[in-house]
Amino acid sequence: xxxxxxxxxxxxxxxxxxxxxxxxxxxxxxxxxxxxxxxxxxxxxxxxxxxxxxxxxxxxxxxxxxxxxxxxxxxxxxxxxxxxxxxxxxxxxxxxxxxxxxxxxxxxxxxxxxxxxxxxxxxxxxxxxxxxxxxxxxxxxxxxxxxxxxxxxxxxxxxxxxxxxxxxxxxxxxxxxxxxxxxxxxxxxxxxxxxxxxxxxxxxxxxxxxxxxxxxxxxxxxxxxxxxxxxxxxxxxxxxxxxxxxxxxxxxxxxxxxxxxxxxxxxxxxxxxxxxxxxxxxxxxxxxxxxxxxxxxxxxxxxxxxxxxxxxxxxxxxxxxxxxxxxxxxxxxxxxxxxxxxxxxxxxxxxxxxxxxxxxxxxxxxxxxxxxxxxxxxxxxxxxxxxxxxxxxxxxxxxxxx
Amino acid sequence: xxxxxxxxxxxxxxxxxxxxxxxxxxxxxxxxxxxxxxxxxxxxxxxxxxxxxxxxxxxxxxxxxxxxxxxxxxxxxxxxxxxxxxxxxxxxxxxxxxxxxxxxxxxxxxxxxxxxxxxxxxxxxxxxxxxxxxxxxxxxxxxxxxxxxxxxxxxxxxxxxxxxxxxxxxxxxxxxxxxxxxxxxxxxxxxxxxxxxxxxxxxxxxxxxxxxxxxxxxxxxxxxxxxxxxxxxxxxxxxxxxxxxxxxxxxxxxxxxxxxxxxxxxxxxxxxxxxxxxxxxxxxxxxxxxxxxxxxxxxxxxxxxxxxxxxxxxxxxxxxxxxxxxxxxxxxxxxxxxxxxxxxxxxxxxxxxxxxxxxxxxxxxxxxxxxxxxxxxxxxxxxxxxxxxxxxxxxxxxxxxx
Numbered sequence: 062x063x064x065x066x067x068x069x070x071x072x073x074x075x076x077x078x079x080x081x082x083x084x085x086x087x088x089x090x091x092x093x094x095x096x097x098x099x100x101x102x103x104x105x106x107x108x109x110x111x112x113x114x115x116x117x118x119x120x121x122x123x124x125x126x127x128x129x130x131x132x133x134x135x136x137x138x139x140x141x142x143x144x145x146x147x148x149x150x151x152x153x154x155x156x157x158x159x160x161x162x163x164x165x166x167x168x169x170x171x172x173x174x175x176x177x178x179x180x181x182x183x184x185x186x187x188x189x190x191x192x193x194x195x196x197x198x199x200x201x202x203x204x205x206x207x208x209x210x211x212x213x214x215x216x217x218x219x220x221x222x223x224x225x226x227x228x229x230x231x232x233x234x235x236x237x238x239x240x241x242x243x244x245x246x247x248x249x250x251x252x253x254x255x256x257x258x259x260x261x262x263x264x265x266x267x268x269x270x271x272x273x274x275x276x277x278x279x280x281x282x283x284x285x286x287x288x289x290x291x292x293x294x295x296x297x298x299x300x301x302x303x304x305x306x307x308x309x310x311x312x313x314x315x316x317x318x319x320x321x322x323x324x325x326x327x328x329x330x331x332x333x334x335x336x337x338x339x340x341x342x343x344x345x346x347x348x349x350x351x352x353x354x355x356x357x358x359x360x361x362x363x364x365x366x367x368x369x370x371x372x373x374x375x376x377x378x379x380x381x382x383x384x385x386x387x388x389x390x391x392x393x394x395x396x397x398x399x400x401x402x403x404x405x406x407x408x409x410x411x412x413x414x415x416x417x418x419x420x421x422x423x424x425x426x427x428x429x430x431x432x433x434x435x436x437x438x439x440x441x442x443x444x445x446x447x448x449x450x451x452x453x454x455x456x457x458x459x460x461x462x463x
Numbered sequence: 464x465x466x467x468x469x470x471x472x473x474x475x476x477x478x479x480x481x482x483x484x485x486x487x488x489x490x491x492x493x494x495x496x497x498x499x500x501x502x503x504x505x506x507x508x509x510x511x512x513x514x515x516x517x518x519x520x521x522x523x524x525x526x527x528x529x530x531x532x533x534x535x536x537x538x539x540x541x542x543x544x545x546x547x548x549x550x551x552x553x554x555x556x557x558x559x560x561x562x563x564x565x566x567x568x569x570x571x572x573x574x575x576x577x578x579x580x581x582x583x584x585x586x587x588x589x590x591x592x593x594x595x596x597x598x599x600x601x602x603x604x605x606x607x608x609x610x611x612x613x614x615x616x617x618x619x620x621x622x623x624x625x626x627x628x629x630x631x632x633x634x635x636x637x638x639x640x641x642x643x644x645x646x647x648x649x650x651x652x653x654x655x656x657x658x659x660x661x662x663x664x665x666x667x668x669x670x671x672x673x674x675x676x677x678x679x680x681x682x683x684x685x686x687x688x689x690x691x692x693x694x695x696x697x698x699x700x701x702x703x704x705x706x707x708x709x710x711x712x713x714x715x716x717x718x719x720x721x722x723x724x725x726x727x728x729x730x731x732x733x734x735x736x737x738x739x740x741x742x743x744x745x746x747x748x749x750x751x752x753x754x755x756x757x758x759x760x761x762x763x764x765x766x767x768x769x770x771x772x773x774x775x776x777x778x779x780x781x782x783x784x785x786x787x788x789x790x791x792x793x794x795x796x797x798x799x800x801x802x803x804x805x806x807x808x809x810x811x812x813x814x815x816x817x818x819x820x821x822x823x824x825x826x827x828x829x830x831x832x833x834x835x836x837x838x839x840x841x842x843x844x845x846x847x848x849x850x851x852x853x854x855x856x857x858x859x860x861x862x863x864x865x
Binding site for chain 1: 464466467469470471472473474477478479480499501502504505507509510512513514516517520521524525526527528529530531564565567568570571575576577578579593596597599600601635636667669695696697705709710711712713720722723726729730732733734735736737738739740741742
């Protein structure tokens, strides 16, 4: 059969993820991987999770092992409401909430429910590449707004908004990761947050706030979620337990105006009926029993140390002309090789010859304009691997410069 | 904000599922639910699954609790290949396989990868309503082919194919549940299976074979999968562990030509990155340890008895002019109230006044033409509930007939 002629137009706009391609290397023993945003597997609370899970199946098996409501199981919905409350986010009730099969599903359903070809979407540049890939099949016009160490440059955002209104283009939403931005490592200042909210109000715009990392802070920075500053119901908030507990559960959530959440639920119904109730019960119990509260500070310290090891390794090994951001939190250091080095071109050699993997920075820019950047994850590798990996990385770059 | 004006065209074509709406009632204690296709919660092997899960987390936690490959974890991919092999299905290797977050995800990704507006899709009429809902957002032209007790009437299928070729319409695929068809309870005879494969070959068509129920057979019927008869690589096979082990795991799979599977994986990458590795390891261990082999014959006997209880209750209580199919397997009895009774109109009264829930038959027909049918699930309720529920159901119908 000629399958090619059967594929849909949508399929033609799907892009493979650079991260997923590199993750294949992550599990190979001799490769040091700075690729994915993977928690330290040695420090996932396995024993606690094993006990919780066994108990959940024995006690709640009749609900946890069958289909659940598409919105999510009540036990987790209620825990998430409490959890967000501690962070200043109030919702009217479960009607403003949906549990997701990882926050990736949120990005996908969001795009499906909102995007028509040609719609304008604003994102930070660089931004989370899996968000770009989730939006791409719907063929929006994605506009990147530059960042500095106070986060998204909201004055430039406003200019671009005005320009697009003038050109009568349909603006659909602003996608932002205000706290510990992925991949840049910056956080949005309070002034910028306020400005962003003013702009959204002035031009009547919707904001998708993605917040996977605000529980992994290594510096004192602003963390008030935009959703907590939102008096006009124009922010939809999204987070995940992937980084906080374990990505293997595939549990995230989205909170916002019930009209949008209802549409997301409608889309989720055909996407997978419901998120694994077993995973939901495990996450709920991790919250209820205080496991998360106990686990987070411990893992934060481990990650802070790993970040510092990576910082000093970069200092030691990287050639002149390189630079990098000291991330205030999260899981990544965003770095630039000296001008002229194409990190995408040398990625394959880095893996094959030097046995070190990273994500080329280009994929994080909607216009793919930056060629010498790279995203380096410091949570998955051990400290020894970080030192050795950065050493190898610097060798690849130096070899390329010659 | 005016959210309505922001929603995409795709969102406008999403339909809420009748089953999901009714499932909300399933867990209310005083309602007897014949709604969803839910395994008997009293007979899910909780103790075994609790043990397996605890062991999986302790032994394989470093893989089971982090992200896995989008295609699926090797441990499960290999078990699924063996499992399909016992049923006569051979694949070249893991490249022809993808693990799904429930088979619902398969339907969704399949639609996304294949359908453009106006494309022709052939299905059985009636067919699985969640498949219709998964296809709907992509606005295909869905054509229902009637069934008899030998399954899909393939002569009518061929006529309709010819007609659509004559009208130069783009035929994308045939969707079929050949064994223990949902909702009808019929199975396709060997002759019809052969005829279907001949037709597919003659007109160069793709088939999606959905097989969730062939391990729940109560009569001796043909079960050779179409995929096992497929010499031309035109059948894509789909199944799930939801009915065999537990729907709460959300694990299904799809097998077929690697070009299609690759596209499905590309779509899955943005949909949810990967199916919960924890769930995958649990399913793999349920296969490896023989739990499934031990569990299936036991549960089959329980379901057979429940089917028979429902059959005899229908015999006892239903008014003259009603009819129903004796299902050869699966989880449902498809029944018709006497002509003139609209099962969709009385569904709400059935729930509120008589405390019994079912799925109106209309939703299972692509053209919504049949108004007096209903799908009754017999695996979830207890035997006592089945008797009492059918009694109540007959009362609603009799009241409506007066």
